[in-house]
Amino acid sequence: MSNKIEDWRKRERDYPIVTGKALYTNDINLPNMLYCTILGSNYAHARIKSINVNKALEIPGVINIITGAELMDKINPLPTNSDYSKLGWHWRIPKVYPLAIDKVRFVGEPIAAIVATNSYIAEDALEMIDVEYEPLPVVVNPEKAMEKDAPLLYEEWGDNIQAYIKFIHGDIEKSFSKADKVLRVQLKEQRYSGFPIEPRCCVADYDERRNELRVWLPNQTPYQSRRYIASVLNMPESHVKVIVPNVGGGFGNRIVPYKEVIPCILSLILKKPIKWFESRRENFLSQTHQRDLKWDVEAAFKNDGRILSIRGRFIMDYGVEGTNRDAGSPAIVPAVRSIPSAYKLEAIQIDAYGVVTNKAPYGAYRGYGKDKGNRLIERVLNIAAREFNLSPEEIRFKNFIQPNEFPYRQITGYLYDSGNYPKVLKRALQLLNIEYWREQQRLLRERNRYIGIGLAFMVEPAGASIPYSIFTGIESAKVSLFTDGSIHVYSNTIDIGQHSKVAIVSVVAENLGVKPEDIKVIMGDSDIVGLGPWSSRGVIYGISAVVKATKALKLKILKVAAKILNENFENLYIKDGVIYSKSNSEKQISIRDLANRVYFFPGPQMTLTQDMLEKGETTLEAIASWFSPTTIKELSSVYTTFCCGADAAVIEVDLETGKVKVLKYVAVHDVGKIIDLASVEAQVQGGIAQGIGGVLFEELIYNEDGQLLTTTFTDYLMPTAIDIPEIEIDHIETPSPVTETGAKGMGEGPIIIPPEVIISAVEDALAPFKVRISETPLKPERIWRLLKCVT
Amino acid sequence: MSKKVSITVKVNGEVFKADVESRMLLIDFLRDVLGLTGTKKGCDEGKCGACTILFNGSAVKSCLMFAVQADGSEIITIEGLSKEGKLHPLQEEFMKNIAIQCGYCTAGMIMVAYNLLKLYPKINEDEIRKGISGNLCRCTGYVNIVKAILSAAHRCEK
Numbered sequence: 001m002s003n004k005i006e007d008w009r010k011r012e013r014d015y016p017i018v019t020g021k022a023l024y025t026n027d028i029n030l031p032n033m034l035y036c037t038i039l040g041s042n043y044a045h046a047r048i049k050s051i052n053v054n055k056a057l058e059i060p061g062v063i064n065i066i067t068g069a070e071l072m073d074k075i076n077p078l079p080t081n082s083d084y085s086k087l088g089w090h091w092r093i094p095k096v097y098p099l100a101i102d103k104v105r106f107v108g109e110p111i112a113a114i115v116a117t118n119s120y121i122a123e124d125a126l127e128m129i130d131v132e133y134e135p136l137p138v139v140v141n142p143e144k145a146m147e148k149d150a151p152l153l154y155e156e157w158g159d160n161i162q163a164y165i166k167f168i169h170g171d172i173e174k175s176f177s178k179a180d181k182v183l184r185v186q187l188k189e190q191r192y193s194g195f196p197i198e199p200r201c202c203v204a205d206y207d208e209r210r211n212e213l214r215v216w217l218p219n220q221t222p223y224q225s226r227r228y229i230a231s232v233l234n235m236p237e238s239h240v241k242v243i244v245p246n247v248g249g250g251f252g253n254r255i256v257p258y259k260e261v262i263p264c265i266l267s268l269i270l271k272k273p274i275k276w277f278e279s280r281r282e283n284f285l286s287q288t289h290q291r292d293l294k295w296d297v298e299a300a301f302k303n304d305g306r307i308l309s310i311r312g313r314f315i316m317d318y319g320v321e322g323t324n325r326d327a328g329s330p331a332i333v334p335a336v337r338s339i340p341s342a343y344k345l346e347a348i349q350i351d352a353y354g355v356v357t358n359k360a361p362y363g364a365y366r367g368y369g370k371d372k373g374n375r376l377i378e379r380v381l382n383i384a385a386r387e388f389n390l391s392p393e394e395i396r397f398k399n400f401i402q403p404n405e406f407p408y409r410q411i412t413g414y415l416y417d418s419g420n421y422p423k424v425l426k427r428a429l430q431l432l433n434i435e436y437w438r439e440q441q442r443l444l445r446e447r448n449r450y451i452g453i454g455l456a457f458m459v460e461p462a463g464a465s466i467p468y469s470i471f472t473g474i475e476s477a478k479v480s481l482f483t484d485g486s487i488h489v490y491s492n493t494i495d496i497g498q499h500s501k502v503a504i505v506s507v508v509a510e511n512l513g514v515k516p517e518d519i520k521v522i523m524g525d526s527d528i529v530g531l532g533p534w535s536s537r538g539v540i541y542g543i544s545a546v547v548k549a550t551k552a553l554k555l556k557i558l559k560v561a562a563k564i565l566n567e568n569f570e571n572l573y574i575k576d577g578v579i580y581s582k583s584n585s586e587k588q589i590s591i592r593d594l595a596n597r598v599y600f601f602p603g604p605q606m607t608l609t610q611d612m613l614e615k616g617e618t619t620l621e622a623i624a625s626w627f628s629p630t631t632i633k634e635l636s637s638v639y640t641t642f643c644c645g646a647d648a649a650v651i652e653v654d655l656e657t658g659k660v661k662v663l664k665y666v667a668v669h670d671v672g673k674i675i676d677l678a679s680v681e682a683q684v685q686g687g688i689a690q691g692i693g694g695v696l697f698e699e700l701i702y703n704e705d706g707q708l709l710t711t712t713f714t715d716y717l718m719p720t721a722i723d724i725p726e727i728e729i730d731h732i733e734t735p736s737p738v739t740e741t742g743a744k745g746m747g748e749g750p751i752i753i754p755p756e757v758i759i760s761a762v763e764d765a766l767a768p769f770k771v772r773i774s775e776t777p778l779k780p781e782r783i784w785r786l787l788k789c790v791t
Numbered sequence: 792m793s794k795k796v797s798i799t800v801k802v803n804g805e806v807f808k809a810d811v812e813s814r815m816l817l818i819d820f821l822r823d824v825l826g827l828t829g830t831k832k833g834c835d836e837g838k839c840g841a842c843t844i845l846f847n848g849s850a851v852k853s854c855l856m857f858a859v860q861a862d863g864s865e866i867i868t869i870e871g872l873s874k875e876g877k878l879h880p881l882q883e884e885f886m887k888n889i890a891i892q893c894g895y896c897t898a899g900m901i902m903v904a905y906n907l908l909k910l911y912p913k914i915n916e917d918e919i920r921k922g923i924s925g926n927l928c929r930c931t932g933y934v935n936i937v938k939a940i941l942s943a944a945h946r947c948e949k
C-alpha cells in the first residue's frame with residue numbers, strides 16, 4: 001500500500017478515532033431527545049396474563065409505556081428474512097411482533113417499552129412494571145425438543161422443527177458400498193456469538209413536518225434495514241432513512257434491527273427523537289446467538305486414507321426462531337454444503353434439522369454456516385489420519401482438489417473459482433516448522449510435559465447471492481467528479497472495522513489515476529442501493545462495483561479530454577488527477593479544470609462529444625452494479641469466491657488443571673489478489689482470536705429453566721489479551737478470475753480454522769491418554785474430566 | 792429522583808462546575824453533561840474497559856464511579872491526550888500499527904496504555920498483555936494493539 005493511501009487511512013479514518021472525535025450512534029444527541037428502555041421477559045416460556053404499568057407511569061419523568069397488545073393493530077409483525085418454503089423445503093415462519101403479545105418464548109423477549117426524560121428514569125420504570133405470567137414447560141435441549149411430547153413453542157406447528165432439509169449430493173449408497181472403513185464422528189459445538197464491544201443502539205427521530213423517520217444505528221446493511229423498519233411501521237420505505245455512523249464491530253450481529261424497531265415505533269408515536277442504548281446484560285439475553293449444533297455422521301474411507309463420502313444427521317438449535325428477528329435459519333444450508341471443503345468427495349447425504357427451543361433467536365455470526373461444514377470435515381480427516389496412521393498433512397495432500405482442476409464444481413453445487421491448496425498447506429507447515437515441534441514434543445514428553453501440534457484447512461465460500469432471502473446479492477456504486485477536482489464514491493460497503501474505506505480509496509486511486517487525498521467516500525446510508533458487508537462480500541460485490549463505476553467514469557473523462565485537447569482518445573492517460581497526452585507533453589488538463597469546463601464555463605455544448613450530448617449524458621459520474629457470475633446458472637452455487645487457508649499451532653496442556661496454552665500459532669491464507677495487506681492481516685488476526693475464543697472459552701450457558709447464566713463478559717469468557725497468542729501470518733495469492741480485482745472475500749475464513757486446530761492439537765498432546773474430543777469449548781474443566789475418565 | 796450535588800472537576804485542563812444527581816455515573820457525566828463522547832460505554836459494569844480514563848493520574852473505569860466521587864479531582868480523557876494538536880506517541884502508533892479496527896475499544900485501550908507506560912517505561916510484551924487484560928477488543932485479537940503499545944513504549948523511552 002502506497003504512503004499516500006496510508007496517509008489517507010490515518011487522516012480520514014483513524015485520526016477521528018484516536019482523538020475521540022469519531023461519531024458512534026450513542027454519541028448522537030438531538031434536541032428534546034427522550035430515552036427508551038425495553039422490559040424483557042423473566043420467563044423462558046410463559047403466557048402473559050397481565051401487564052400493569054400504572055405504578056411505573058407515576059414516576060416523574062416517565063412519558064409513555066407501550067405493550068405488545070396495544071401496538072398490535074398499529075404495526076405489522078416482523079417481516080421474514082428468508083423463505084425457503086418456496087424451494088419446496090420444510091421451512092416455517094412464525095408470526096413475531098416486536099413486543100410479545102400473549103406469550104413469551106425466551107428470557108429477555110421484549111414485553112414493554114418505556115420512554116422517559118433520561119435513561120436513569122427509564123431504567124427505574126423497568127422495575128415498576130408488574131407482569132403476571134403463567135409459566136409453561138420449558139425446553140432448552142434441541143433433541144428433547146424433537147421428542148413427541150415436548151413442550152411446543154408454536155402450538156400451531158404441532159412440533160418444534162422450524163426447518164428440515166434432506167441434502168442428497170451424489171450416490172451415497174454406491175459410495176459407501178466401496179468403503180474399506182467407516183468411521184463414526186460426533187461433534188457438538190456450544191452456543192456463542194459475536195458480541196461487538198459497542199452494544200446495540202438506536203436513535204430514531206420522526207419529523208412530522210416531513211413525514212420522515214430518520215434512524216441512526218450501527219448496522220451492516222442500512223438499505224435492507226430500512227425495508228425491515230418500514231415494513232413493521234407500515235410506512236412507505238421512502239419515508240424512512242437509515243444512517244449508519246461509525247460502527248463498533250459487526251461480525252454478522254448487525255444485519256437485522258429487530259429490537260431497534262421499538263424506539264422507531266416510539267418516535268413515531270411521540271413525534272420526538274428517542275434514544276435506545278442496550279445494557280450488556282440485555283445484549284447477552286436478546287442479541288441473536290449462533291453455533292449450538294450437533295453432528296452425528298459416518299464417513300466412508302478407502303484404506304489408503306482417501307475419503308469417499310459422509311452421511312448422517314445434523315441438528316442446529318435455533319433458539320426461539322431464526323427467520324424473523326435475524327437471518328440465522330438459512331445458515332443450515334451452507335453448514336451442510338460446505339462439508340466437502342477442499343476435498344474430492346463422491347457423495348454426502350445429511351438430514352438437517354433446525355429446531356426451536358426456549359433460548360434467544362438465531363442469527364448470523366462470522367462464519368455463518370460455512371464454518372460448520374468445514375469444521376466437520378476437518379474433524380473427520382484428523383480422526384481418520386490417526387486411524388490410518390497418516391500425518392494430518394498427509395491425509396489432506398491425498399484428498400485435495402488439485403491446482404489444475406479449477407474451476408471446480410463441488411458435489412454440493414459450489415463452483416470454486418481458483419486455488420492452490422497443497423501450496424498453502426505446505427507453506428503453513430514450513431512456517432510452523434512442524435518437524436522441529438514434533439521433535440520437541442518427543443523430548444518434552446520424557447519430562448512429562450504435554451505439548452501438541454494441530455492443523456486444519458478451510459475453504460471459505462464467500463459473497464452470497466441467495467434467492468428468497470435478504471441475501472440476494474444486489475450492490476451498486478456511484479463515482480462522481482466534482483468541480484473542485486474531488487472524486488466522491490458512494491458505496492454501502494460500510495466500514496465496520498475491516499477498513500473497507502481504505503480498499504475503496506485504493507482501487508479508485510489506482511483505476512482512475514487520482515490522488516488518494518482527493519477521494520471522498522460516502523457510505524452507510526439507506527439511499528445508496530446495496531446490501532453492504534456480510535458474507536465477506538465487500539471486496540467481491542462492493543469493490544467490483546466501485547471498480548466498474550470508476551472505469552466507466554474514466555472513459556467519460558477521457559472522451560471529454562480528447563475533445564478539449566484535440567487528441568486521440570487512446571493517446572491519453574490520467575496521473576495524479578491530470579490528463580496527459582502520451583506523445584505531446586504540452587497537451588494536458590487537470591480533471592478539476594475539465595469538470596469546470598463541462599459544468600460551467602463554457603459548458604456542455606462546447607466540451608462534450610456530440611454522442612454524449614444527444615444521449616443527455618452531461619454529468620461526470622458513473623453508476624455501476626455488480627453481480628456474481630458464478631451464481632447465475634445454478635441456484636445451488638450461491639457463493640462467488642472461494643479463498644482458503646491453513647493454520648497450525650502448538651499448544652501445551654497442563655495435566656493438573658486441564659488448561660490449554662497456545663504456544664505458537666501460524667496462519668497461511670490465500671485470499672486472491674490482496675488490495676490492502678495491512679487490513680487483510682488484521683482480519684486474519686481478529687478472526688483467529690474469535691476462533692480461539694470459540695473453541696477454548698466462550699459459551700452461552702442456559703439452565704433447564706431457560707435462564708441464561710452468562711450475562712457478563714466475564715461469565716461468558718470473552719478472550720482478553722492474555723488469552724490470545726502472537727499470530728504469525730503469511731499469504732499466497734491465487735487471483736480470482738471472477739471479481740474485478742482478482743480479490744476474494746476473506747473476512748470469515750480466519751474464524752473457521754482455529755477450533756479444529758486447537759481440538760486436534762489437544763488430542764495430539766494427550767495422545768498417550770487416548771483422549772477424544774467431541775464437544776467444545778475446551779475449558780480446563782472439560783479436559784480435566786476427559787483425563788480423569790481415561791486415566 | 793435523587794438529589795443534586797454540586798461538583799467541581801478539572802477535565803482535560805479545564806475546570807467545570809455542575810450540579811449532578813448523586814447517582815449519575817462518571818461516564819455519563821463526561822459524555823452527556825460535558826459532551827466528551829470519546830469515552831465509550833461497552834458494558835457499564837466494569838468488564839470491558841472501553842470507558843477507561845485517567846483519574847488523578849491513574850487509569851480507572853469511569854462506569855464504576857459516580858460523578859460526585861470526582862468532585863475536586865483531575866481527569867484526562869482521550870480528547871485531552873493530544874497537546875496543541877500534537878498527538879501522543881500512543882495515538883500515532885495505534886494508527887501506524889493498524890491497531891484500530893472498529894475503534895470502539897481504542898480510547899479505553901490508549902488510556903490504559905498511557906498509564907502503563909507512565910508506570911513502567913521499560914514494559915515488555917507479556918506485561919503489556921497483562922496490563923491491558925481488563926480491556927476487551929473484539930476485532931483485533933490484540934496483536935496489533937500490543938505492537939502499537941510496545942512501539943510507543945520504545946519511543947517514549949528515548
Ligand code: FES
Binds near residue numbers: 836837840
Ligand atoms: S463500560 Fe466501563 S468497563 Fe465497560
Ligand code: FES
Binds near residue numbers: 896
Ligand atoms: S477495534 Fe473493535 S473492539 Fe477493538
